[in-house]
Amino acid sequence: MTQTKHRICPICEAGCGLKVSVENNHVIAIEKNSDDVFSEGHVCAKGLSLAQLHDDSDRLRHPLVRKNGELQPASWQEALDTINTKLAATIDAFGKSSVAIYAGNPTAHNFGLSQGLGVFAAMLGGSPVFSAGSVDQLPKQLACEFMFGNSSAVPVPDIERCDYLLMLGANPIVSNGSLWMVPKFRDRLRALQKRGGQLVTIDPRRTETARLADQHYPIQPGTDAWLLIALINELKVDGQQAGYLSTGWEILSRHLDDFDSEKCAAQCGISLDQILLMAQALRRAQRPVVYGRVGTTLQAFGTMTSFLIEVLNAVIGSLDMTGGAMFPDQPHAMPGGRKHGVDYNRFQTRVSGYPEVLGQMPAAAMAEEILTPGSGQIKAMVAFAGNPAVSHPDSDGIEAALGALDFLLCVDIYHNETSKYADVILPGTSPFEDSHYDSFLGSMGYRNAARYSPAILKREQPSEWHQCLHIAYMVNHQAVASTEQLKAFEDDLLAGLVSSYCADENSPLFNRDVQELMAMIEPDEGVERLLDLGIRAGRWGDHFGSAEGAKLTLKKVETHPNGIDLGLPEAARLADVVGHQNHKIDFAPEPIIADFSRLKSQLTTDGFKLIGRRRSQSNNSWLRNIPMLTGAKNHCALEVNHHDALQLNLSDGDEVVICGNDQTLQASVLISHDIASGVVSLPHGFSEDDNMRQARNQKGPNYNRLVPSSRIDVVSASAALNGVPVRIEKLQ
Ligand SMILES: Nc1nc2c(c(=O)[nH]1)N[C@H]1C(S)=C(S)[C@@H](COP(=O)(O)OP(=O)(O)OC[C@H]3O[C@@H](n4cnc5c(=O)[nH]c(N)nc54)[C@H](O)[C@@H]3O)O[C@H]1N2
Ligand SMILES: Nc1nc2c(c(=O)[nH]1)N[C@H]1C(S)=C(S)[C@@H](COP(=O)(O)OP(=O)(O)OC[C@H]3O[C@@H](n4cnc5c(=O)[nH]c(N)nc54)[C@H](O)[C@@H]3O)O[C@H]1N2
Ligand code: SF4
Ligand SMILES: [Mo]
Numbered sequence: 001m002t003q004t005k006h007r008i009c010p011i012c013e014a015g016c017g018l019k020v021s022v023e024n025n026h027v028i029a030i031e032k033n034s035d036d037v038f039s040e041g042h043v044c045a046k047g048l049s050l051a052q053l054h055d056d057s058d059r060l061r062h063p064l065v066r067k068n069g070e071l072q073p074a075s076w077q078e079a080l081d082t083i084n085t086k087l088a089a090t091i092d093a094f095g096k097s098s099v100a101i102y103a104g105n106p107t108a109h110n111f112g113l114s115q116g117l118g119v120f121a122a123m124l125g126g127s128p129v130f131s132a133g134s135v136d137q138l139p140k141q142l143a144c145e146f147m148f149g150n151s152s153a154v155p156v157p158d159i160e161r162c163d164y165l166l167m168l169g170a171n172p173i174v175s176n177g178s179l180w181m182v183p184k185f186r187d188r189l190r191a192l193q194k195r196g197g198q199l200v201t202i203d204p205r206r207t208e209t210a211r212l213a214d215q216h217y218p219i220q221p222g223t224d225a226w227l228l229i230a231l232i233n234e235l236k237v238d239g240q241q242a243g244y245l246s247t248g249w250e251i252l253s254r255h256l257d258d259f260d261s262e263k264c265a266a267q268c269g270i271s272l273d274q275i276l277l278m279a280q281a282l283r284r285a286q287r288p289v290v291y292g293r294v295g296t297t298l299q300a301f302g303t304m305t306s307f308l309i310e311v312l313n314a315v316i317g318s319l320d321m322t323g324g325a326m327f328p329d330q331p332h333a334m335p336g337g338r339k340h341g342v343d344y345n346r347f348q349t350r351v352s353g354y355p356e357v358l359g360q361m362p363a364a365a366m367a368e369e370i371l372t373p374g375s376g377q378i379k380a381m382v383a384f385a386g387n388p389a390v391s392h393p394d395s396d397g398i399e400a401a402l403g404a405l406d407f408l409l410c411v412d413i414y415h416n417e418t419s420k421y422a423d424v425i426l427p428g429t430s431p432f433e434d435s436h437y438d439s440f441l442g443s444m445g446y447r448n449a450a451r452y453s454p455a456i457l458k459r460e461q462p463s464e465w466h467q468c469l470h471i472a473y474m475v476n477h478q479a480v481a482s483t484e485q486l487k488a489f490e491d492d493l494l495a496g497l498v499s500s501y502c503a504d505e506n507s508p509l510f511n512r513d514v515q516e517l518m519a520m521i522e523p524d525e526g527v528e529r530l531l532d533l534g535i536r537a538g539r540w541g542d543h544f545g546s547a548e549g550a551k552l553t554l555k556k557v558e559t560h561p562n563g564i565d566l567g568l569p570e571a572a573r574l575a576d577v578v579g580h581q582n583h584k585i586d587f588a589p590e591p592i593i594a595d596f597s598r599l600k601s602q603l604t605t606d607g608f609k610l611i612g613r614r615r616s617q618s619n620n621s622w623l624r625n626i627p628m629l630t631g632a633k634n635h636c637a638l639e640v641n642h643h644d645a646l647q648l649n650l651s652d653g654d655e656v657v658i659c660g661n662d663q664t665l666q667a668s669v670l671i672s673h674d675i676a677s678g679v680v681s682l683p684h685g686f687s688e689d690d691n692m693r694q695a696r697n698q699k700g701p702n703y704n705r706l707v708p709s710s711r712i713d714v715v716s717a718s719a720a721l722n723g724v725p726v727r728i729e730k731l732q
Contacts, residue, residue, distance in 0.1 A: 005456040006033060006561035008436045009047035010109040011619055014176035014183035015438055015451070016043045017562065018050070025458050027051040027432060037565040038449040042183035044176065045617055049628035050431055054457070058625055059413050060427035061460050071415070071425065076462070079424050080480045083471060086407040086423060088478040090380040096124045096475065098379040100369070103131040104386020105620060111437045112527040113411075113428070116468025117384045119493060123475040128369060128378060134362040134718040135391050136294065137179055139302030142357050142716045145342050146303075146589035147310055149579030151358050155310060155325035156180040156444050157289040159188045160568055162323045163197035164285035166278070168224050168309065169295015169722075173208040174614050178293045181438070181445040186212070188446070197285075200278065202227065202270075203295060204611055205639070205681055206674035217278075218676040221609045221723030222299045223268040224292070225599055227275065228308035229256055230264035234279040235315050244314055244574070248588025252311070255596050267604065269676070287323025288316050295611070300720040301599060302713035307592050314585070319574075326569040327577045330442030331450045331552055332531065333538035335497075335504040339579055344591070350376045354717035355591075362717035363392040364709045367401035380407035382471065385428060389417035390621040390687055393707035393719045394661060411467060414622060417687050426467050433459040437531055450540065450552060451563035452531070465527035469493075487525060494518065494529055501537050508543040520544050522555055540566060591715050598714060606678075610660065610706060610724040613639065613681040621685040624698040636700030637670035639681040640728070645671045648730060655731040658682070660706035660724055666731065667701050680728065684721070 002023050009016045017036025021029040030048050034041035053059065063079030064071040074082075090098055101121055107113045121129055133141070145151040157165055159182060170178065172185040182188065189199055189212060198214040201207065202224065210216040219227060233256055265272040282288045290312045296305045310319065318324025345355035349365040351372045361369070366388060370378045381402075392398045402408060402421035410419035413428040436453045462470070466486065473481045473489050481489065498517050501509040509517065521529050521536075532554035535541050542551035550556075557564060580586060617629040638658065640650060650656065654669045658680075667682060675681055686700030704721065711720045 002028065007432070007453045007456055008438070008451055009043070009050065010106070010431050010436050011046050011623075012109075012176050013178055013181045013441050013444075014042055014044075015039060015181050015441070016047050016183055017451070018043065018047055020432070020456055022456060027054060027457070033562065035562040036451070037563040038181075038445065038447065038451060039183040045628060046619060046623060049623075049626045052626045052628055053623070054430040054432050056625055058415075059430060060415065060425060062427060064415070064422070064425040066423045071422065077480075079426060080470060080474075082424050083409055084474045084478065084480050087380065087471070087474055090407055091475070094377070094379050097127050097376065099124055100128040100130060100378045100381045102381060102383040102386050102388055103129070104384060104391075105132040105136070106385040107131075108440055109438070110385065110434070110464065111439055111531060112434055112463055112465035113384060113468065114439065115527050115530055116465045116472070120382065120468050120472040120475070123472040129360050130363060130366055130388070131360055132386060132391060133360060134357070134364070134716070135298065135393070135721060137297055138357050138360070138718045139297040139713050139716045140179060140292075140306040142303050142344065143306035143310065145344060145358065146592060147307065147585050147587070148574075148577060149339065149342060149586070150577055151343065152440070152443060153327055153577040153579070154179050154444055155313065155319060155327055156446065156569075157291045158287075158323050158326045158569060159192060159446050162192065162287045162289045163195070164281060164288040165192065165197070165199045166202070166282065166288065166290045167199060167209070167213075168202040168290070168292040168305075169299075170291065170293035171203070171207040171209045171614065173212065174616050175293075179444055180291065180293075181441055198281070200281070204676045204679040205613070217270045217274060220267070220269040220604070220676070221611055221679060222301060222720070223602070224296050224299070224305045225301045225308055226259070226264040226267040227270060228305065228312055229259045230261040230272075230275045231279050231282065232256055232308065232312050232315050233259065233261060234276060235283060235312070243317060244319065244585050245583060246585040246587050247582065248586050251588035251593065255593060258596070258600070267602070282316050287318070287321075289313065289318050289324045290316075291325070295722060298612070298719065298721045299723050300711070300713055301595070301602075302718055302720070303715035304592060304595050304599060307589070311587065314587075320571060322571045326571065327573040328443055328445050328569040329448050329539060329573070330439070330445065331538045331540045331557070331566070332437070332439050332442065332534040333507070333541070334534065335500040335507055340581060342589075350374070354712075357716050357718070362712065363388065363719050364712050364717055366392060367394065367397040367709060370401035371404055379405065381405055382409045382411070383418055384411045384468070387416045387418045387621045389420070390685060390702055390704065392709075393704050393711060393721060394709040395702050395705045396663065397709055409471070411464065414625070416621065417689055420689070427461050428464050429459055429461060430457070432457040434463055435528065439534070447568050448566035449563050450535070450557045450560070450566060452554065452557045453561070454558065463526065490525060494521070494533070497530065498533060501533070507537055508541070508546065509537050512544065517544050522553070528554060595715050605725060608644075608678060608680050608726050608728055610658070610703070610726045611679055611681050611722045612703065613683045615683055618683065618685060621687075624686070630698065634668055634670060635698065636667060636683055636686055638667040639670050639672045639675050641675050641677045641679065642671050642673050643677050645669065648728060650730060657729045657731055658701075658706060658726050659729065660726040661708045663705045665701035665703075665706060680726065
């Protein structure tokens with residue numbers, strides 16, 4: 001009998017609702033769910049291809065263990081024994097801090113994995129933690145940490161009500177939104193334009209989004225800060241930022257006054273007249289808002305640029321206002337509270353002295369922390385759902401380091417360029433085998449919603465939450481756990497978590513009885529218990545009986561397979577989200593103020609600058625094996641401006657060598673009128689690795705081989721993967 005099950009697609013931030021037809025534990029069809037309260041029928045080829053992902057014979061279903069130099073299928077018992085022995089040996093010899101963690105991008109879309117790796121990290125104590133964040137969004141989160149004292153308080157455009165959207169370095173028509181859950185972006189843009197509003201894009205490339213914009217300004221890579229400063233200076237005389245409870249405005253203002261608008265214009269490649277027009281439009285709009293993404297974070301001034309975007313939102317009075325840059329909310333709450341200081345630079349990396357950011361070390365430090373001998377050297381690593389060998393700068397350096405580890409454990413659904421060096425690979429679960437709830441990203445939605453999808457197919461392996469729990473247990477006990485021991489471990493963890501809610505003055509569970517709450521949590525085991533707890537403790541939760549009215553529990557959310565709409569974001573949330581003790585926005589964080597001198601000395605250089613490009617059918621380095629997503633023949637072409645092509649005597653399809661970081665890549669040329677002169681663009685996430693069966697359909701040059709690891713945004717030490725100086729040579 002065919003059953004229709006509801007499922008949220010876990011691949012990207014659009015969070016599309018799907019209707020999945022299942023027969024005998026097998027998916028026979030997938031379609032969009034038009035009744036989903038959040039995604040309203042949005043879907044893309046990737047979501048529709050999830051059955052092919054599930055059925056892919058190359059997707060891992062059993063552990064692999066290295067034996068006689070080869071990764072070979074193994075039983076769970078053998079895999080767990082090997083992990084236990086190797087972890088114990090490393091910890092005995094070098095201490096827990098010699099075991100590093102890498103959290104890849106899909107961990108942000110996988111509740112069980114994110115919570116499980118959190119437990120593992122907690123058991124290791126102060127071990128080095130790396131993540132895809134330092135090749136993605138950490139500069140933006142750090143800017144929010146500095147300004148608001150809360151790295152999760154990331155403002156998003158209120159697209160349903162704004163009337164002027166200034167967008168820098170983002171391409172939501174292809175990416176479907178980032179640090180902004182915004183399914184159906186195209187329709188929402190159309191609605192904005194229909195009500196008389198405008199989209200203005202700032203990007204070195206006339207992107208798929210820019211083509212739909214009312215105005216597009218090509219900018220020189222890495223110079224957004226100059227544009228933003230000119231805009232702020234032209235607008236700040238109005239003094240609107242004064243409406244916010246804040247400190248540091250005068251200090252910031254003095255520093256910004258050092259920048260001359262003419263110089264800013266020359267630096268960013270957008271004329272002063274055009275900048276003044278933009279400023280005028282921002283001034284005149286009723287509900288303007290400014291938004292920036294990967295093009296503004298993965299660059300040499302990532303934190304500064306992200307900071308200036310929110311400063312501009314404050315200057316135009318949009319921050320925390322209806323139709324502006326708002327702070328959405330979601331049902332799942334974590335215990336917390338206001339804190340002293342910011343989570344930044346509390347320690348430095350051992351070799352290069354990079355600052356800690358939100359408890360993490362940067363990608364730039366990974367290889368050298370593994371390869372440099374001495375006390376504190378990383379000897380082992382556990383990589384959850386990630387592929388640093390392709391996603392990090394200096395891929396060759398990363399590969400050398402991965403190969404030098406005493407022990408590498410990967411938890412992944414595929415064998416990838418990183419796990420090529422693994423001693424053990426544990427098979428993650430396919431999206432249909434595990435439940436889904438957007439926790440971290442849920443608070444960045446274009447609207448608030450409660451949505452949960454349970455697993456829809458029977459699992460062939462332990463849940464990822466249990467896999468993580470098991471390796472966390474091993475760190476503590478140096479033994480493989482029995483089922484009962486693992487359950488007891490989970491119970492203890494839950495009790496600890498409940499206690500922290502009960503000890504948090506800001507939680508509605510403050511001073512409640514831990515055992516009483518434990519008894520009320522449903523179900524009886526699994527990561528859903530953490531979810532039920534968080535939902536019930538949240539602002540829409542039942543507070544375990546103490547909230548008035550019919551309030552949320554996980555069970556209640558589950559009875560709404562299309563989700564529960566909780567409305568558009570509300571204004572005036574700053575008082576809730578600001579984490580600084582003084583409750584004020586900080587407009588003059590010291591590391592940003594100090595970075596102005598680096599910005600002033602930024603040179604305009606000749607030669608080509610390389611930037612990235614995402615394609616509709618890709619997702620970073622995975623999904624390369626899915627027949628429905630096979631890219632066009634020239635999916636990895638290097639886009640070259642038509643004038644530049646003429647100068648280099650290049651024609652479409654010509655092969656060129658791209659040189660950078662003492663490496664070379666070969667690519668074929670795609671001549672374009674859409675890319676700024678002096679800029680070339682290449683997709684990331686590919687490799688030429690012949691062993692990658694899972695990428696048999698889509699090979700390509702690995703962009704990140706061309707990026708030196710030292711190319712960073714100095715404040716956050718995050719990788720500056722865009723704007724990379726390269727040389728182009730025609731292959732004769
Ligand atoms: N040059 C350049 N480099 C970039 C970028 C860029 O724009 N340009 N973008 C950067 C960005 S934004 C990001 S987020 C990073 C991503 O960097 P990473 O997270 O390091 O790499 P991904 O390619 O996302 O690899 C994800 C891995 O997780 C596995 N996986 C998928 N789903 C699951 C699951 O449910 N469970 C488990 N266990 N495994 C799963 C996949 O098989 C894949 O191997 O790349 C960055 N690198
Ligand atoms: N199809 C698809 N969708 C995805 C992904 C994918 O790989 N494929 N990855 C997902 C992930 S992990 C993320 S983080 C999001 C990213 O989501 P987005 O940030 O919306 O996506 P990008 O296409 O990377 O957009 C970055 C833009 O910045 C521009 N840019 C480069 N350098 C600069 C600069 O210096 N200044 C300015 N102003 N612009 C610049 C690039 O030309 C590009 O258009 O996408 C997600 N969605
Ligand atoms: S846009 Fe595509 S990949 Fe992203 S959530 Fe929706 S269906 Fe999944
Ligand atoms: Mo990302």
